[in-house]
Amino acid sequence: MEIETDGLMPVTITLAFTPETLLAPSQDAASTDASVLAMESTCAVMIDVLRASSVMTTAGAAGVDRIYTTASVDQALAVAKELRTSVSGQGDGAQGVLLCGERNCERIDGFDHGNSPAEYTSESVSGKQMVMTTSNGTRAIEAVKHCDRLLIASFLNLSSVLQRLADETSILIMCAGTHREISREDVLLGGAIVERLLQSKSASDVVLNDQAMIAHAAWCQAGVSSNAQLADALTHSIGASNLIRLGMAADVRRCAELDSISGVVMRCNESDETCLPVSLDASLDPVSRFKFFS
Amino acid sequence: MEIETDGLMPVTITLAFTPETLLAPSQDAASTDASVLAMESTCAVMIDVLRASSVMTTAGAAGVDRIYTTASVDQALAVAKELRTSVSGQGDGAQGVLLCGERNCERIDGFDHGNSPAEYTSESVSGKQMVMTTSNGTRAIEAVKHCDRLLIASFLNLSSVLQRLADETSILIMCAGTHREISREDVLLGGAIVERLLQSKSASDVVLNDQAMIAHAAWCQAGVSSNAQLADALTHSIGASNLIRLGMAADVRRCAELDSISGVVMRCNESDETCLPVSLDASLDPVSRFKFFS
The missing domain is CATH 3.90.1560.10 (ComB-like)
Incomplete structure (x- = not known):
């Protein structure tokens, strides 16, 4: 009833x-x-106002195709490697996958981008896959992994x-x-x-x-x-x-430019076939996949 | 210099x-x-507004001699036993020592008082020793044990x-x-x-x-x-x-009767000879001693 x-x-x-x-x-x-x-x-x-959620939102609005988040640098490297060699990859090989993130606020050694929103322009990210690990934001994402839906807010x-x-x-x-x-x-x-x-x-x-x-x-x-x-x-x-x-x-x-972007980065469900499959290494930390919805 | x-x-x-x-x-x-x-x-x-710090302040103003706080019920029982048998006790034996506190907001079985400020009148506590254990307040006291001075605020x-x-x-x-x-x-x-x-x-x-x-x-x-x-x-x-x-x-x-009491409950240092000595059982949790200063 x-x-x-x-x-x-x-x-x-x-x-x-x-x-x-x-x-x-x-x-x-x-x-x-x-x-x-x-x-x-x-x-x-x-x-994570300063700066992970502001970066994800900026990258989404700049046309990034997908954002993969991981808690550890090792897992980020593993995901990027898999995406770069994937036969079903939508990017253009190594150039289509960006390693992004910070430790102690600074860009991680060998990564393409740090955690400043200004780095995430259409020229640098449009149509690409981002693999991202940050000190705090990716921990918070893991904490709500059981929720049906997940939005990134800035x-x-x-x-x-x-x-x-x-x-x-x-x-x-x-x-x-x-x-x-x-x-x-x-x-x-x-x-x-x-x-x-x-x-x-x-x-x-x-x-x-x-x-x-x-x-x-x-x-x-x-x-x-x-x-x-x-x-x-x-x-x-x-x-x-x-x-x-x-x-x-x-x-x-x-990060204080209120309502300068229209649209929201949201987690893709695993059943979302428009997300590239990633075969997770169980010995490493979980991966979440995100997409920008305008 | x-x-x-x-x-x-x-x-x-x-x-x-x-x-x-x-x-x-x-x-x-x-x-x-x-x-x-x-x-x-x-x-x-x-x-701990509701209610440990309000109770301690009320009891202090009502003339309690000392308040001993413990995290566990077992330690509260041990301290009360020691105080009651102490040859240097200032109270009148068993009647001079009150077991006080709560679990799940209710008085602990066998204890003299629960955690309602109304129970702590001059008639019930003046000149007596209180041994107190509460769910949250005594944990917070333990967390600041390294501080030189400790006040209880309500x-x-x-x-x-x-x-x-x-x-x-x-x-x-x-x-x-x-x-x-x-x-x-x-x-x-x-x-x-x-x-x-x-x-x-x-x-x-x-x-x-x-x-x-x-x-x-x-x-x-x-x-x-x-x-x-x-x-x-x-x-x-x-x-x-x-x-x-x-x-x-x-x-x-x-507990919302703002500034109805003049005076503060403060921790006594171990060197304060006006505090009764308590030989702590190392297998149990720490004990803190408090006195009201008007």
């Missing part, structure tokens, strides 16, 4: 400041299973992310943080998403966890009404201070 | 939403040592806590959370402490970590200007919802 809901399906918004702060109420096996089950009907939103495409969330009733906002520390810039974007969801839905039908309430307050209190104010707000964070110390302040400003 | 600081010693305020979110920037042993060293010159503030005695912090230059605010989850009511009090510290010191001389900034925003955004508003704000949290479900909503209102 179908239950008549009169369109009043409650919406659950769970936010985690880092992968570590997403916890089931108790640690026993039964509740872990229940929590995996709950995640299966959930849409996850991964946030300030660059906030409105597009909200459009994709319009019909979702269980949303998990996963902030990446910085080296396991809670990072304010990710919490601000998480709070901005909560704020827009509350505006678009009847507040009495929305259930927030404590972290979602706190993030929402942090965003509202920031009082951002321009890109310059947003860049200023992002500057006061552990993630930004690491970049500024390394001379990458321009990246912070670029 | 002493350095002339012209009174402009910078103040560092580090806040942790739970013991787990307090992290050194990296995980290697050298930085852990550095972090322990830094803690030694730090004043810690432990927050909304009940916020102004007194701030007086004690006036001359501190390194402050660690440790929120207990609820079963390892970040709990909004603790974050709100942490933010209130940050707000008052910022008011009392020159803002340019204060260094906040990201969690301190986020907590500060959460408190400011809550817009609390009365006890009723504070109780309402505390109600929207995982800690409060657990209590309300068990019929303990009155405890939430009681």
Whole structure:
């Protein structure tokens, strides 16, 4: 029997400041299973404002064909090798596959690109496959692997992310943080998403966890009404201070260009035949595949 | 050579939403040592609004002689036994030692008191020794054991806590959370402490970590200007919802009686001869000793 809901399906918004702060109420096996089950009907939103999610979104808008993310450098190298030798490859061999990512904010030795959005232009990535590993973003992606759907969110495409969330009733906002520390810039974007969801839905039908309430307050209190104010707000964070110390302040400003991109990078299901198959080496870390949807 | 600081010693305020979110920037042993060293010159503030820190403060103001905290029920029983048989005991034997605390919000079987502030009246605790174990508060106390000084903070005695912090230059605010989850009511009090510290010191001389900034925003955004508003704000949290479900909503209102108590519970150093000696059983968890300072 179908239950008549009169369109009043409650919406659950769970936010985690880092992968570590997403916890089931108790640690026993039964509740872990229940929590995996709950995640299966959930849409996850991964946030690493500085800079993985901003880079993925920029690359997607610049026409990249697919983005493969891995936690380790070794796995990134293995995936790139397989893509480059794949007979069904859509790129042009070695030139069609880009190794991308950072460790300690800097480009990985031997990789094609680092983690600055400015590197990801149409000229450099259009039609290509990206294999990407970053310090924090790829850990956050792994943390929500059981979720049915996974969107990559940045300030660059906030409105597009909200459009994709319009019909979702269980949303998990996963902030990446910085080296396991809670990072304010990710919490601000998480709070901005909560704020827009509350505006678009009847507040009495929305259930927030404590972290979602706190993030929402942090965003509202920031009082951002321009890109310059947003860049200023992002500057006061552990993630930004690491970049500024390394001379990458321009990246912070670029990641604050609110709604400059239309479209969202989303995970491709394994059944998506438009994704290249990758035979995973079980001894290495998992690979996720992403595509830009305009 | 002493350095002339012209009174402009910078103040560092580090806040942790739970013991787990307090992290050194990296995980290697050298930085852990550095972090322990830094803690030694730090004043810690432990927050478990609902309800351990509110109970300790209430009991202190009601004239309790000492509060011993332990993480486990077994250790609480062992400490109480030792205190009751101590020849140098200042209480009146078994009647002078109270076993206090909760598991799953309820009084522990066989204990004298649970974790409701209303139980801690002058009649019930004045002049007595309390041995206390709670689910979250005693874990948070253990997390800051390396700090030179440790204050217990609640909304009940916020102004007194701030007086004690006036001359501190390194402050660690440790929120207990609820079963390892970040709990909004603790974050709100942490933010209130940050707000008052910022008011009392020159803002340019204060260094906040990201969690301190986020907590500060959460408190400011809550817009609390009365006890009723504070109780309402505390109600929207995982800690409060657990209590309300068990019929303990009155405890939430009681813990929102801002500045109703003058004085602070602080840890006694082992060298404090006014504290009863307790010979710790190394196979059990550590014991901390506290005293109320009016």
